[in-house]
Amino acid sequence: MKLGVNLDHVATLRQARYRGGKKASARAEPALAEALHAVERAGAHGVTLHLREDRRHIQDEDVWMIKKESRLPLNLEMSLAPEIVQIALKLRPEEACLVPERREEVTTEGGLDVVRAEARLKRVIPLLRRRGIRVSLFVSPNLDQVRAAASSGAEMIELNTGAYSDAGTASARKSELNRLMKAGRLGHALGLRINAGHGLNYRNLGPVLAIPYLETLNIGHAIISRALQSGLEDAIRDMLRILRAP
Ligand code: PXP
Numbered sequence: 001m002k003l004g005v006n007l008d009h010v011a012t013l014r015q016a017r018y019r020g021g022k023k024a025s026a027r028a029e030p031a032l033a034e035a036l037h038a039v040e041r042a043g044a045h046g047v048t049l050h051l052r053e054d055r056r057h058i059q060d061e062d063v064w065m066i067k068k069e070s071r072l073p074l075n076l077e078m079s080l081a082p083e084i085v086q087i088a089l090k091l092r093p094e095e096a097c098l099v100p101e102r103r104e105e106v107t108t109e110g111g112l113d114v115v116r117a118e119a120r121l122k123r124v125i126p127l128l129r130r131r132g133i134r135v136s137l138f139v140s141p142n143l144d145q146v147r148a149a150a151s152s153g154a155e156m157i158e159l160n161t162g163a164y165s166d167a168g169t170a171s172a173r174k175s176e177l178n179r180l181m182k183a184g185r186l187g188h189a190l191g192l193r194i195n196a197g198h199g200l201n202y203r204n205l206g207p208v209l210a211i212p213y214l215e216t217l218n219i220g221h222a223i224i225s226r227a228l229q230s231g232l233e234d235a236i237r238d239m240l241r242i243l244r245a246p
Helices: 008-017 032-042 059-069 082-090 120-128 144-148 162-166 168-191 221-244
Strands: 001-005 046-050 074-078 095-098 134-137 158-162 193-197 216-218
Touching: 001 193, 001 221, 008 032, 008 046, 008 221, 032 059, 046 059, 046 216, 059 074, 059 082, 074 082, 082 120, 095 120, 120 134, 134 144, 144 168, 158 168, 162 168, 168 193, 216 221
Parallel strands: 001 046, 001 216, 046 074, 074 095, 095 134, 134 158, 158 193, 193 216
Antiparallel strands: none
């Protein structure tokens, strides 16, 4: 099983200070390049960035920097907005995961409605594939969506584990896991490669590994949160050491 690490929230923290016309330099903290090198040293298999239309975290310079610096494949999460599609065509990430995007949402909510977006997808997917970009569609574990994804020309789907992660009871979680397993099985039977992600953390990940044919899990928030929590004490000690120095 492969792990793609989503670094959006490193940029979220950086942009909390650098916004409103104040441009983050390469040295701005936390530095995305440092985070990339940690992902590489830790042995993860890929790095994911979501260049949102409102640029709330990842900036255009970031995707170019990561593409240049990374030894790992870059998965660009992106909407179908023409401006973003043009950037992807120039950038040529190894993979593009097409997601729905609404400005008012905190993070990507729900999957792509592949059935409704069919015409646009059939225009955009060949453009991306012609540039050597593998295309994945972020979909809910809904069998109609999986069927539509299979006939869209995409190579992969990323199953949205958001409903599983949000399930409030053991039985709801079990039923969401069942939907994910069925969608994984159908996707594979229709020739799609299967990834999954959204809302996964250190507690809820185990059962997800049972989804058949799963190749890559894309995880962000839980990893960045743990990094903050486990690193905070050392960061304070380092500062105190300087304060105490004569
Ligand atoms: N996959 C997709 C398509 C996403 O939109 C996100 C969130 O940016 C993730 C995976 C990662 O989700 P999380 O940050 O909850 O691990």
